[in-house]
């Protein structure tokens with residue numbers, strides 16, 4: 038097991054390197070003098086000099102990449118000029134907010150998505166199946182940012198049941214119940230689409246499995262139907278559902294950008310939007326590299342869990 | 353193509369999606385010609401007029417602009433942007449995919465590595481990095497969204513191309529001296545085009561949503577240009593005081609995305625052949641019963657199948673898999689049921705405990721009696737209690753019939769615990785004993801194995817152990833040795849024979865091999881096209897086969913040491929009821945057939961223990 042995890046972690050290195058290369062190349066697309074391009078509105082002479090020194094912008098492209106990469110490996114992601122502080126500090130301040138929002142939403146969409154899919158499959162063509170299919174269709178078609186706005190309008194403005202936005206109360210807030218309280222609406226809005234997608238795919242995974250011969254064997258030995266579905270069938274269906282969860286995690290992270298924007302959640306997504314609007318390129322680079330690398334690591338975790346469930350995977 | 357459209361519209365939801373989408377697209381196309389107000393004309397004194405106001409059907413926005421007009425123009429812009437992004441992604445992605453798939457090797461490797469890396473990003477991060485580099489703006493957002501979707505096309509198209517590139521017509525084109533470019537453009541492209549179109553139809557909704565999202569964040573269209581996303585972003589500032597512009601725009605986006613989703617689902621379903629026949633239905637816990645006709649009276653036998661009729665209902669068609677079959681077994685007796693695949697022998701066996709997959713299976717007549725009690729139509733719980741406890745099954749291929757993710761010890765224990773409330777430790781002990789009973793060495797360590805870790809013969813022993821778990825009275829073995837090689841087959845048969853003698857088990861043995869029947873069975877029933885065509889003591893039937901079909905089956909038994917010779921199987925499903933010729937179903941293949949054979953029903957007749965359903969039997973058994 039340990040060896041397998043190590044192997045998978047090693048395999049992440051080229052992928053993360055690839056991510057840095059792609060981010061680097063994209064930024065290289067900016068026409069004109071790199072220093073002024075990266076600095077944009079902040080291209081004061083001292084900033085230009087500084088960035089030339091930090092990133093070696095007078096050197097050829099390949100050299101520049103390695104300087105940039107080397108700096109990042111030492112924890113130096115450069116300086117955000119719009120915020121006037123190191124990029125890494127800003128990222129680490131906001132990281133936990135995004136982690137909480139995306140993490141909770143991911144757990145929600147996994148649980149409810151699988152549950153809905155399994156019930157739907159078990160009651161195929163029944164009322165529950167039709168109701169779930171209908172709700173799922175709406176769920177996957179409604180843009181998350183619009184859903185977020187409607188939740189705000191209904192629960193926070195018209196009924197004043199939940200806070201409109203933010204992560205904690207300005208005065209005296211910040212403890213766990215307070216954060217959870219603020220989390221309900223954004224997490225719901227963020228989980229909705231992924232829940233729908235997971236429910237759909239779980240339903241078809243279950244239907245596929247229920248036709249297998251070993252399900253007939255289970256029935257033939259007299260296992261009761263509840264156990265056939267929630268034991269035998271679900272266990273096998275998980276083998277195809279888990280990779281879907283990994284993919285959906287990417288969508289949850291993506292959706293978090295919108296939801297953080299709508300709910301003024303102080304996370305990395307909102308940071309990125311602001312950074313782009315202010316053309317703070319180094320902050321964008323840093324944010325993208327960090328989040329994308331986390332996503333790669335998360336997918337490794339998914340693979341490891343998969344290997345625990347499926348003994349046929351060689352570990 | 354017509355068939356495809358028909359299938360698509362049989363799916364009502366897809367039709368709804370198609371209609372909504374066509375209306376939206378049509379309105380977007382004719383927007384410039386509609387008598388709409390100027391979408392940019394501000395009128396501050398009249399801002400935030402509610403919908404249905406005189407002159408402003410959908411009210412006005414924060415600058416007093418007409419919402420109806422803005423909605424139309426915004427929709428037009430969003431659709432256009434989504435369409436262009438989809439075209440770019442499809443073109444570039446397909447170009448990469450085709451090139452990669454056609455050339456293979458190094459080119460393929462490099463391209464696909466690159467695609468993998470792009471896919472390692474959560475999509476919006478990549479899009480944002482691109483917008484960050486190019487600067488906010490609708491065109492840049494469009495490019496970003498297109499780039500993000502390129503990997504999807506590249507992957508799919510590459511997969512298809514790899515398959516096509518090995519086909520003869522490509523080789524032929526190469527031999528004819530066609531250049532690579534021409535082969536790609538004139539031979540491959542026309543073949544992958546449908547796939548590209550389908551991939552587009554399933555992703556264009558996403559692309560519209562993604563560009564709208566970037567605009568919503570202020571990274572896409574900049575004023576005065578407006579798409580639905582930026583309109584929603586603007587309206588959001590006044591959401592809490594004047595929500596109607598937000599709601600109107602949001603619903604518009606929702607409708608577009610939903611109609612595309614519905615249509616996309618319909619397209620996918622119509623193209624996936626597995627969904628066509630309704631095969632992706634979940635089999636019910638027990639076979640459906642819709643019994644007509646008289647219910648036969650009870651008999652003394654341990655297990656009696658009486659006048660059983662089982663059909664498959666697929667769409668409007670009815671396949672008569674089992675047609676008026678009567679079989680009985682006594683304790684300690686082994687009955688062979690023999691026939692080709694599709695003869696209905698397996699369906700007969702599965703009908704006993706209601707295990708025929710349903711839908712499409714339906715039991716439509718007859719009775720199955722265990723100690724005189726009819727099981728057809730019995731409540732599920734009663735049936736479940738008998739399954740594995742009184743009547744158990746051994747199936748053909750233990751690799752697919754054992755659960756791949758459970759240890760075999762757990763699967764055995766579960767069989768026991770489904771009928772006896774014993775502790776886990778006790779169940780484990782019994783599982784080990786069972787494995788020993790079926791002569792599996794090292795049973796103590798073997799119980800921790802997964803099925804894929806065992807050999808075929810060992811797996812089948814596990815299958816037998818599982819069938820024996822609750823000491824049943826009847827075992828139904830459905831071709832248990834077909835997947836095994838000859839030596840292992842002999843061992844398994846010997847094992848079954850011992851068990852029968854030691855425990856007084858009744859065995860129904862389903863097979864297509866008369867050699868096996870000869871070794872094991874006391875009596876044999878020969879099935880053809882859902883009916884029994886001959887029945888009798890094994891020795892009798894072997895020595896004097898009366899039905900021409902039986903004779904041919906016996907002729908097929910391989911000589912020792914020779915490979916397996918199998919009679920050509922009847923292609924497809926059993927005869928369709930409407931197509932079933934009157935009289936003898938074997939007539940088209942029978943040397944002795946005469947016109948009378950195909951005239952009316954032929955009865956199963958005979959004086960002694962041997963009966964036959966034939967007008968001109970090989971042997972006179974009367």
Ligand code: SF4
Nearest residue numbers: 936939942949966967
């Ligand atoms: S009934 Fe006629 S066609 Fe059928 S098996 Fe007998 S001889 Fe052949």
